[in-house]
Amino acid sequence: MRRPTIADIAQRAGVTKAAVSFALNGQPGVSAATRERILAIAREIGFQPNSAARALTAGKAEAFGLVIDRPARTLGIEPFFMQLISGIQAELTSHQMTLVFTMAEDQEAEIEMYRRWWAQRRVDGVFVVDLQVDDRRIAVLQELHMPAVVFGTPRGTGSLPAVWQDDRAAVDSVVRYLSDLGHRRIARVGGFPRYWHTALRSEAFGQAAAEAGLDAMSVEADYTAEHGAQATRGLLGSAEPPTAILYDNDVMAAAGLGVAQRMGIGVPSGVSIVSWDDSALCELIHPALTALRRDIAAAGSQGARMLREMAAGGQPANFQEAPPVLQIRESCGPAGVPQIAGSRRSRLSA
Amino acid sequence: MRRPTIADIAQRAGVTKAAVSFALNGQPGVSAATRERILAIAREIGFQPNSAARALTAGKAEAFGLVIDRPARTLGIEPFFMQLISGIQAELTSHQMTLVFTMAEDQEAEIEMYRRWWAQRRVDGVFVVDLQVDDRRIAVLQELHMPAVVFGTPRGTGSLPAVWQDDRAAVDSVVRYLSDLGHRRIARVGGFPRYWHTALRSEAFGQAAAEAGLDAMSVEADYTAEHGAQATRGLLGSAEPPTAILYDNDVMAAAGLGVAQRMGIGVPSGVSIVSWDDSALCELIHPALTALRRDIAAAGSQGARMLREMAAGGQPANFQEAPPVLQIRESCGPAGVPQIAGSRRSRLSA
DNA sequence: TCGCAGAACTATACCGGTTAAGCCTAGCGT
DNA sequence: ACGCTAGGCTTAACCGGTATAGTTCTGCGA
Numbered sequence: 001m002r003r004p005t006i007a008d009i010a011q012r013a014g015v016t017k018a019a020v021s022f023a024l025n026g027q028p029g030v031s032a033a034t035r036e037r038i039l040a041i042a043r044e045i046g047f048q049p050n051s052a053a054r055a056l057t058a059g060k061a062e063a064f065g066l067v068i069d070r071p072a073r074t075l076g077i078e079p080f081f082m083q084l085i086s087g088i089q090a091e092l093t094s095h096q097m098t099l100v101f102t103m104a105e106d107q108e109a110e111i112e113m114y115r116r117w118w119a120q121r122r123v124d125g126v127f128v129v130d131l132q133v134d135d136r137r138i139a140v141l142q143e144l145h146m147p148a149v150v151f152g153t154p155r156g157t158g159s160l161p162a163v164w165q166d167d168r169a170a171v172d173s174v175v176r177y178l179s180d181l182g183h184r185r186i187a188r189v190g191g192f193p194r195y196w197h198t199a200l201r202s203e204a205f206g207q208a209a210a211e212a213g214l215d216a217m218s219v220e221a222d223y224t225a226e227h228g229a230q231a232t233r234g235l236l237g238s239a240e241p242p243t244a245i246l247y248d249n250d251v252m253a254a255a256g257l258g259v260a261q262r263m264g265i266g267v268p269s270g271v272s273i274v275s276w277d278d279s280a281l282c283e284l285i286h287p288a289l290t291a292l293r294r295d296i297a298a299a300g301s302q303g304a305r306m307l308r309e310m311a312a313g314g315q316p317a318n319f320q321e322a323p324p325v326l327q328i329r330e331s332c333g334p335a336g337v338p339q340i341a342g343s344r345r346s347r348l349s350a
Numbered sequence: 351m352r353r354p355t356i357a358d359i360a361q362r363a364g365v366t367k368a369a370v371s372f373a374l375n376g377q378p379g380v381s382a383a384t385r386e387r388i389l390a391i392a393r394e395i396g397f398q399p400n401s402a403a404r405a406l407t408a409g410k411a412e413a414f415g416l417v418i419d420r421p422a423r424t425l426g427i428e429p430f431f432m433q434l435i436s437g438i439q440a441e442l443t444s445h446q447m448t449l450v451f452t453m454a455e456d457q458e459a460e461i462e463m464y465r466r467w468w469a470q471r472r473v474d475g476v477f478v479v480d481l482q483v484d485d486r487r488i489a490v491l492q493e494l495h496m497p498a499v500v501f502g503t504p505r506g507t508g509s510l511p512a513v514w515q516d517d518r519a520a521v522d523s524v525v526r527y528l529s530d531l532g533h534r535r536i537a538r539v540g541g542f543p544r545y546w547h548t549a550l551r552s553e554a555f556g557q558a559a560a561e562a563g564l565d566a567m568s569v570e571a572d573y574t575a576e577h578g579a580q581a582t583r584g585l586l587g588s589a590e591p592p593t594a595i596l597y598d599n600d601v602m603a604a605a606g607l608g609v610a611q612r613m614g615i616g617v618p619s620g621v622s623i624v625s626w627d628d629s630a631l632c633e634l635i636h637p638a639l640t641a642l643r644r645d646i647a648a649a650g651s652q653g654a655r656m657l658r659e660m661a662a663g664g665q666p667a668n669f670q671e672a673p674p675v676l677q678i679r680e681s682c683g684p685a686g687v688p689q690i691a692g693s694r695r696s697r698l699s700a
Numbered sequence: 701t702c703g704c705a706g707a708a709c710t711a712t713a714c715c716g717g718t719t720a721a722g723c724c725t726a727g728c729g730t
Numbered sequence: 731a732c733g734c735t736a737g738g739c740t741t742a743a744c745c746g747g748t749a750t751a752g753t754t755c756t757g758c759g760a
Contacts, residue, residue, distance in 0.1 A: 003468070003469055003471070005745090005746055005747080006746070006747065007746075007747095015709070015710085016709070016710055016711075017746085017747075017748090018709075018710070018711080018712090018748080018749085018750095019708085019709060019710080020747095021747070021748060021749085022708095022709090022748095025748085027748095027749095028707090028708095029707085029708065029709070030707095030708065030709075031707080031708060031709090034708080034709090046465070046469060047469070048466055048469030048470045049470065049746080049747065050406070050470060050471050050745085050746050050747065051402075051405075051411075051470040051471060051472045052401075052402045052403075052405035052406040052411065052471060052745085052746080052747090053402075053406055053715090053745070053746035053747040053748090054746080054747060054748085055401075055402035055405075055715095055747095056400070056402040056403055056406055056714095056715045056716065056717085056745090056746080056747075056748095057714075057715050057746085057747055057748045057749085058715090058747090058748080059715075061401075061402065063450070072432055072433050072435075072436030072437075072647060073429075073433070073629075073630055074630065075432045075436070076429030076430070076431075076432040076433050076629055076630060076631075077427055077429045077629055077630045077631045077634075078432075079423075079426030079427045080426070081426075081432075082422055082425045082426040082428075082431075082432075083422050083423070083426050085422075085451070085453070086422030086425070086453050087422075089452050089453055093452065093463075098450045098452065098467075098472060099450065099451060099452060100413070100448045100449065100450055100451075101435070101449060101450075101451040102439050102443065102448065102449060103435070103436050103439055113443075115396075116398055117448075118353070119353055119396060119397070119398030120398045120399065120400060120401040121353065121400050121401060121402060122401045122448060224630075225630050225633065225634035228634075229634070251630070251634065254631075254634050254635060255634040257635075257636070258634055258635050258636035258638075259636075261636040262636055279423075279426055279427060280423055280424065280426060280427045280574075280575050280601070281427045281604075281631070283575065284427075284575035284578075284579070284601065284604050284605040284608055285604060285607075285608050285635055286607070286608035286609075286611040286612055288608075297422060355715090355716055355717080356716070356717065357716075357717095365739075365740085366739075366740055366741080367716085367717075367718090368718080368719075368739080368740065368741080368742095369738085369739060369740080370717095371717070371718060371719080372718095372719095372738095372739090375718085377718095377719090378737085378738095379737085379738065379739070380737095380738065380739075381737080381738060381739090384738080384739085399716080399717065400715085400716050400717065402715085402716080402717090403715070403716035403717040403718090403745090404716080404717060404718085405717095405745095406715090406716080406717075406718095406744095406745045406746065406747085407716085407717055407718045407719085407744075407745050408717090408718080408745090409745075
């Protein structure tokens with residue numbers, strides 16, 4: 001009934017705790033026969049070492065932390081994180097580690113969480129997402145000497161290693177694809193410009209469009225459906241609306257699609273839509289969204305491996321993921337002229 | 351630089367570790383002056399007790415666990431869990447506890463995780479979701495005497511307390527709503543019948559429809575977009591298609607909407623759609639989905655409170671959540687006749 | 701036959717807290 | 731003046747592991 005300890009095993013095997021410890025950890029100091037006897041008893045009573053006791057002596061928590069500071073309602077349909085966690089988790093369980101996951105109100109709360117976790121030795125390191133320009137977390141983590149791995153561009157990460165993807169190449173592929181379809185005026189609905197990857201993507205988008213000789217505009221949003229919808233209304237309602245829009249995540253793309261449909265603008269007949277981040281969401285709506293597909297779970301596993309290395313005292317290098325591939329679906333077509341409801345219906349009946 | 355321990359505080363205050371412990375925990379045994387001096391030092395050096403050491407003496411992990419055994423890709427867009435976690439988390443952080451979250455391949459792996467966590471004393475209890483008929487987890491948790499709270503109907507939970515909602519009342523409200531709109535043939539796309547709440551909802555749906563004098567049919571699916579789409583194709587392509595469909599979650603509802611649109615069947619003109627579980631997803635697609643809204647985060651917090659009580663030795667009673675309210679949006683309308691693309695277009699031009 | 705190396709364990713300290721038990725000392729009652 | 735009590739603190743044990751320093755015994759070489 002009581003959960004067994006090494007003392008129980010020691011008693012049953014007629015040896016001391018130390019001998020049991022040696023046997024269980026493959027340490028020399030016990031005979032083969034005794035070792036086998038001890039292991040048999042451990043198996044029989046289903047012994048598992050008390051994680052707290054082990055953490056206490058080893059000075060490690062055998063756990064990593066992840067804090068996200070976006071509102072839960074937004075997070076819910078943002079597929080990115082579940083896939084990331086899934087990838088992290090795959091790597092951690094195979095090493096008997098756990099993931100402590102939580103959400104915070106804002107960055108201050110997140111930092112407070114880091115400090116507390118570290119002081120309490122609850123985690124051996126953390127994963128950092130949504131890196132911002134002049135992110136306060138970086139300084140705090142370095143000051144605490146707390147192992148951490150960043151998911152995002154290596155810019156502004158200080159000495160922390162990053163798992164990142166070549167956003168520039170991704171932007172190029174989308175712009176080329178749209179250009180080939182005949183689009184001349186394209187737009188992008190990005191995340192907050194205070195996020196590093198947003199800044200980088202905006203820059204790349206402008207350059208790629210310029211090189212291809214296209215008109216380009218970028219609008220800021222905050223990754224939520226509301227902002228995505230609002231930005232889309234602004235773009236499509238303008239005097240010279242774009243014929244194609246690239247969204248920084250799938251949630252905004254889906255919301256943008258809804259807005260276009262509500263405005264009576266067909267997709268892809270009136271406007272083409274591309275989503276950054278592919279997910280089940282892109283497939284389940286109609287028309288299905290063409291999207292930049294990225295193996296997020298793989299990135300999660302990679303990051304977990306790197307954090308393990310850091311926690312063991314190493315200094316892993318940045319890791320560049322495989323480039324994203326454009327998953328072609330139904331939401332892109334040849335450039336047309338955006339039209340509002342009335343004119344579109346007449347075109348249909350024509 | 352080194353993270354401070356009570357020994358550091360004791361030395362600086364010129365007392366022993368025990369005195370420091372008394373002071374920090376509000377225990378009697380130190381004078382007010384000494385207590386204040388110790389607290390001041392602790393504040394100054396940012397002391398936080400080592401969680402492993404505390405866990406070791408207290409015999410508690412100060413953490414709860416949550417395992418989900420659905421594939422990550424599905425989980426990603428399933429808003430339910432993030433909201434649940436958010437609610438749990440709100441209650442836990444305010445009590446200095448953490449949530450260990452992970453995903454498992456299947457129920458066996460989930461049970462294995464429970465056993466290991468418990469033997470290792472990594473958690474003080476777990477939250478159980480997706481309860482199935484004859485769920486093996488219940489027996490295991492009871493055998494281990496592991497505190498656990500179930501999110502779902504109290505049926506089949508053994509001695510474990512549950513946080514649940516009156517699904518029957520919810521079904522009734524939807525059926526009444528559809529009946530009032532003139533629908534006479536309605537369908538429901540449910541989750542796996544091996545889930546308790548699915549079985550309960552199916553039963554309630556049949557009864558409610560019968561009482562209202564409606565034709566009703568239930569189809570099984572597995573909560574994924576694929577199954578939702580497939581089930582919808584089957585229903586709408588049948589000889590006598592329903593004029594309204596209730597889906598057991600938002601993901602399937604959204605997928606069903608996509609299928610209807612692809613088949614040229616208007617929503618709500620050709621078929622009305624209702625989603626169980628409301629989320630940002632329901633709002634961002636077009637038409638926005640009418641949905642049963644439930645405060646999932648509140649349920650999460652409640653469950654966390656109950657699990658804390660259990661871990662402290664209590665036996666909390668089942669908790670019934672507030673009934674869900676039907677959030678009316680655009681996806682429901684008066685009963686029409688489902689038509690395929692050709693006939694519909696002619697109807698439009700008529 | 702003695703000495704010594706090495707194998708196989710034991711004894712013990714330690715990680716960083718909590719806590720029961722013990723020890724002074726001041727203060728109070730009688 | 732003496733005993734008793736309570737306050738204020740220390741000592742020391744304990745939680746369940748790990749690690750280091752012995753200790754005992756065996757076997758082998760000179």
